[in-house]
Amino acid sequence: MAHKVLFLTLKVFDFTGGIEKVCRTICRSLYDLSEEELVAPTVHCMYDKDFNRDSRYLRKQQYVAFDGNRKYFVIKSLLKGMQSDVVLLSHINLLSIGYLIKRFSPKTKVYLIAHGIEIWRKLPETKLKALNRLDKIFAVSHYTKEKIKSEHKISDHKIEVLNNCLDPFYYFPKDFSKPTSLLKRYHLTTNHTILISLSRLSSSEKYKGYDNVIKILPQLIEKDPNIVFLLAGKADEEEQARLENLIKTYKIGNHIKLIGFVDEAEISDHFLLSDIFVMPSKKEGFGIVFIEAMASGLKVVAGNKDGSVDALNNGKLGKLVDPDNLNEVEQVLSELLAQPSGDVEKLALQKNVYEVFNYEKYRENIKHIILNGTIC
Amino acid sequence: MCRIAGIITKEFSVDQLKHYITLMCNSMIHGGPDDFGYAVDTNTMVCLGNRRLAILDLSLAGHMPMFSDDENIVITYNGEIYNFKILREALIKKGFKFKTDTDTEVIIKAYQCWGEEAFNQLNGIFAFCIHDKIKNCVYLVRDQSGIKPLYYSADRHQFSFASEVKAFEHTGFKQQINENWKIYYLAFGHIPEPFTTLKNVYSLPKGSFLKYQLADNSFKIHSYHEFKTAIKILDENEAIAGVREELTKAIKFQLISDTSIGVLFSGGLDSSIITLLADKYATGNLTSISANFDEIDFSESSHRKVIAQRVTSNHQEHIITYRDFVYNFENVLHDMDQPTNDGINTWFICKCAKENGIKSVLSGLGADELFGGYPSFDRIRKIQNFSKLSREMIKSARFLKSTKLRRLYYLSFQSPVGEYLCLRGLYTPDIIANLLDIDIQTVINCLQNIPLDDSIKYLNDEERASWFEMNMYMQNQLLKDTDFMSMSHGVEARVPFLDINFINLVTSIHPSIRYGELQKKRLLIEAYRDELPEETWNRSKMGFTFPFQEWMRKNKDISSPDLYQNKKAKKLITAFNENNLHWSSAFALYKIFHGS
Numbered sequence: 001m002a003h004k005v006l007f008l009t010l011k012v013f014d015f016t017g018g019i020e021k022v023c024r025t026i027c028r029s030l031y032d033l034s035e036e037e038l039v040a041p042t043v044h045c046m047y048d049k050d051f052n053r054d055s056r057y058l059r060k061q062q063y064v065a066f067d068g069n070r071k072y073f074v075i076k077s078l079l080k081g082m083q084s085d086v087v088l089l090s091h092i093n094l095l096s097i098g099y100l101i102k103r104f105s106p107k108t109k110v111y112l113i114a115h116g117i118e119i120w121r122k123l124p125e126t127k128l129k130a131l132n133r134l135d136k137i138f139a140v141s142h143y144t145k146e147k148i149k150s151e152h153k154i155s156d157h158k159i160e161v162l163n164n165c166l167d168p169f170y171y172f173p174k175d176f177s178k179p180t181s182l183l184k185r186y187h188l189t190t191n192h193t194i195l196i197s198l199s200r201l202s203s204s205e206k207y208k209g210y211d212n213v214i215k216i217l218p219q220l221i222e223k224d225p226n227i228v229f230l231l232a233g234k235a236d237e238e239e240q241a242r243l244e245n246l247i248k249t250y251k252i253g254n255h256i257k258l259i260g261f262v263d264e265a266e267i268s269d270h271f272l273l274s275d276i277f278v279m280p281s282k283k284e285g286f287g288i289v290f291i292e293a294m295a296s297g298l299k300v301v302a303g304n305k306d307g308s309v310d311a312l313n314n315g316k317l318g319k320l321v322d323p324d325n326l327n328e329v330e331q332v333l334s335e336l337l338a339q340p341s342g343d344v345e346k347l348a349l350q351k352n353v354y355e356v357f358n359y360e361k362y363r364e365n366i367k368h369i370i371l372n373g374t375i376c
Numbered sequence: 377m378c379r380i381a382g383i384i385t386k387e388f389s390v391d392q393l394k395h396y397i398t399l400m401c402n403s404m405i406h407g408g409p410d411d412f413g414y415a416v417d418t419n420t421m422v423c424l425g426n427r428r429l430a431i432l433d434l435s436l437a438g439h440m441p442m443f444s445d446d447e448n449i450v451i452t453y454n455g456e457i458y459n460f461k462i463l464r465e466a467l468i469k470k471g472f473k474f475k476t477d478t479d480t481e482v483i484i485k486a487y488q489c490w491g492e493e494a495f496n497q498l499n500g501i502f503a504f505c506i507h508d509k510i511k512n513c514v515y516l517v518r519d520q521s522g523i524k525p526l527y528y529s530a531d532r533h534q535f536s537f538a539s540e541v542k543a544f545e546h547t548g549f550k551q552q553i554n555e556n557w558k559i560y561y562l563a564f565g566h567i568p569e570p571f572t573t574l575k576n577v578y579s580l581p582k583g584s585f586l587k588y589q590l591a592d593n594s595f596k597i598h599s600y601h602e603f604k605t606a607i608k609i610l611d612e613n614e615a616i617a618g619v620r621e622e623l624t625k626a627i628k629f630q631l632i633s634d635t636s637i638g639v640l641f642s643g644g645l646d647s648s649i650i651t652l653l654a655d656k657y658a659t660g661n662l663t664s665i666s667a668n669f670d671e672i673d674f675s676e677s678s679h680r681k682v683i684a685q686r687v688t689s690n691h692q693e694h695i696i697t698y699r700d701f702v703y704n705f706e707n708v709l710h711d712m713d714q715p716t717n718d719g720i721n722t723w724f725i726c727k728c729a730k731e732n733g734i735k736s737v738l739s740g741l742g743a744d745e746l747f748g749g750y751p752s753f754d755r756i757r758k759i760q761n762f763s764k765l766s767r768e769m770i771k772s773a774r775f776l777k778s779t780k781l782r783r784l785y786y787l788s789f790q791s792p793v794g795e796y797l798c799l800r801g802l803y804t805p806d807i808i809a810n811l812l813d814i815d816i817q818t819v820i821n822c823l824q825n826i827p828l829d830d831s832i833k834y835l836n837d838e839e840r841a842s843w844f845e846m847n848m849y850m851q852n853q854l855l856k857d858t859d860f861m862s863m864s865h866g867v868e869a870r871v872p873f874l875d876i877n878f879i880n881l882v883t884s885i886h887p888s889i890r891y892g893e894l895q896k897k898r899l900l901i902e903a904y905r906d907e908l909p910e911e912t913w914n915r916s917k918m919g920f921t922f923p924f925q926e927w928m929r930k931n932k933d934i935s936s937p938d939l940y941q942n943k944k945a946k947k948l949i950t951a952f953n954e955n956n957l958h959w960s961s962a963f964a965l966y967k968i969f970h971g972s
Contacts, residue, residue, distance in 0.1 A: 049954075051954070051955035054926065054930075055672050055926060056671050057672075058672070169670055263933075264699075265699040265703065265931075
């Protein structure tokens with residue numbers, strides 16, 4: 001008998017952020033498990049529009065989008081959840097529904113996927129109470145687990161770490177040469193040394209660390225005049241204006257390009273184009289973008305004060321730096337730039353990151369969670 | 377299978393003729409990568425060119441243009457004559473001697489033997505030009521079903537022809553743009569024959585030949601074949617036996633090849649039948665090729681498995697991803713000889729065929745049109761009823777919200793073109809006028825003036841729908857797209873359902889037997905019920921469908937409203953992003969505003 005699973009989400013396909021990427025991967029895991037007839041999944045999404053479903057991840061019949069109709073979402077999820085064996089909550093904001101399901105149907109296992117800052121901060125008493133009623137919390141990194149423990153006093157045995165993984169449809173390049181089409185598009189040559197960072201450029205989130213890279217760029221340019229920093233990701237108007245001013249202030253206009261939104265199909269090629277992925281962020285729950293960059297053979301520099309530590313496998317896959325220490329960031333970048341990777345190293349990095357963060361392993365973990373309530 | 381071109385003009389020197397014919401042929405090199413040849417007759421200044429894709433007799437003996445033994449006949453030819461061995465035997469009996477094993481030589485000798493009567497004896501897919509030095513004339517000939525394309529352009533300075541419209545940019549004569557092409561494209565989703573995107577370049581009608589008199593530079597188009605319409609078969613068992621017999625013959629004929637051959641296998645009814653039959657009669661070098669997708673909704677892989685288990689042919693399943701779509705999109709647009717809303721799928725699957733070393737593929741194209749597989753076969757009766765309403769009332773349909781219902785507006789047209797556009801059109805005249813910033817009456821006049829064959833006047837119900845599907849949709853869109861998209865990879869597409877004998881048989885079956893009322897393509901299903909698993913025919917039609925709706929919406933280079941300055945286009949693209957517009961309509965906007 002297939003396990004009835006309800007996966008509750010806020011957004012899955014209408015937005016592209018880390019949490020949404022994790023939700024998609026869980027959707028595909030549930031789909032794959034449904035093909036094995038182990039699971040009968042239903043995914044409820046509070047804010048998505050039905051037509052935005054990406055049909056790579058799950059069947060139409062397995063997905064209900066509520067287009068912002070929260071009341072309807074709550075009622076339907078409650079009713080469905082009470083008939084389910086397992087309810088997965090993709091976000092702490094769905095805790096109250098999980099709590100109610102557990103109240104009305106104690107036999108239903110309710111688990112929360114805990115990502116990053118949304119659960120690191122202080123929570124109201126009601127949420128804490130609900131958090132304690134959960135059967136288990138699956139944190140995307142050890143950092144998040146520790147934060148939950150320290151901030152919310154949840155006992156260790158109730159939290160397990162479920163690291164994120166590479167998207168099941170991530171393109172693994174076999175040829176590591178720099179794509180000529182992109183060199184042409186950005187008016188670059190193979191003589192350029194290219195740093196890249198990819199994240200949402202948001203005026204309300206100032207923790208991604210690209211400001212610090214901009215600050216050290218003049219020193220890096222002094223050492224290597226061919227250096228170019230590609231700052232990729234969709235920027236809001238305020239952040240775009242702020243960044244343009246910052247670029248003027250540091251007089252680095254010829255060495256930085258705000259390349260905007262990068263289509264999913266071109267992400268791995270942007271990593272191939274680059275020499276280092278640098279994002280000394282301070283508040284990553286995990287940082288899927290790091291493992292994606294490494295899956296394209298690209299060396300990564302990340303911050304050592306958040307979930308990035310897990311994404312870089314404690315520094316085994318890439319360099320961890322103190323994101324606030326500009327000298328250290330500069331020094332590490334200089335060291336890495338002095339030793340460019342060849343195809344052999346890139347292939348090895350790709351292989352290593354795949355071994356740790358492949359989708360198949362993740363799907364197995366989801367299977368164990370559903371069947372046994374634990375990854376082990 | 378090749379690409380052909382020719383120029384006749386006294387305004388150029390011999391060297392200029394050679395230069396331009398080389399340019400014309402090279403612009404079509406994808407369709408003829410194996411050889412290049414030309415021949416200039418310095419007396420008449422007739423210059424014929426050919427780019428060859430060698431499929432039969434791969435030796436140099438097949439070099440083209442080819443001359444008759446006495447060198448009075450010259451031919452440049454594109455296609456395959458499936459019955460060439462039979463004709464060859466007949467000609468040998470009449471005393472003709474052959475130097476090669478090619479079908480090209482058979483055409484030359486058939487022409488020498490039977491003259492113009494020879495054309496209708498050819499069973500195959502072909503378009504060729506014969507220069508007859510004795511009769512001092514040039515013939516352009518196109519196959520009965522219009523499978524192979526042939527375009528021509530004539531004015532007082534020159535006469536030229538080619539397999540692709542894009543080759544006319546290299547004739548050495550300035551070409552003017554056909555100002556109406558955007559209207560046609562936005563209404564139909566393609567450019568209907570005989571028109572093209574160039575003002576003086578026309579498509580030669582199927583089953584006809586053009587005779588050009590070199591003495592006075594005049595020409596006339598003659599029809600040499602018309603499919604029979606008389607109903608002869610009234611018994612279902614007789615119809616089933618006939619379908620089985622003629623389709624088997626067609627498949628056997630079309631398996632001739634000196635290179636490996638493939639089947640485009642989607643897993644639907646038509647391609648499953650072709651795969652099963654081809655597997656039975658192929659001599660071991662058959663590969664079935666399928667496209668698969670990461671997108672669960674579009675994956676037909678499980679349906680194909682059932683058939684794949686029943687055949688011995690090698691099966692190749694290729695996953696085509698969103699990334700493939702993005703990275704090849706510009707190439708697809710470039711290879712589109714004429715604007716069209718279809719054919720992108722053919723481009724991808726033929727790319728896979730090419731990568732597997734396959735030069736010829738069999739396709740299930742034509743069965744839907746012959747046996748009533750489309751929704752138009754249901755809608756035609758309703759449409760006929762609407763026609764009884766007053767024109768003014770019908771015209772008000774353009775204020776309706778639903779795209780499908782808005783198309784009812786087309787029923788106010790005097791011409792049957794309106795009926796077709798109601799069934800299959802993209803945009804209504806008011807929207808086209810807005811998009812192109814022109815007067816609505818200009819749009820209406822342009823569309824109403826498209827010439828249609830008179831035979832449509834005498835047809836009703838499913839036969840009328842079938843006529844529209846075969847003579848308009850299939851002729852103007854499917855066949856054209858299939859040809860240039862497959863040939864862009866140097867892959868020849870063969871279409872057994874459009875074998876002339878098979879069409880003659882099917883059109884002679886009484887409509888009550890030929891079309892199923894409750895079950896689409898019932899006769900075809902009945903004919904192969906024993907061979908086909910039930911799940912192949914007893915499920916909703918999927919077709920050869922790619923996830924373009926998802927891919928194009930996801931690709932901001934197509935779907936970002938900011939890319940469209942025209943207010944109406946911007947609004948329509950916004951509707952596309954909200955999933956309220958079909959991808960083909962959005963793609964047409966992209967093509968009009970960015971891709972042409």
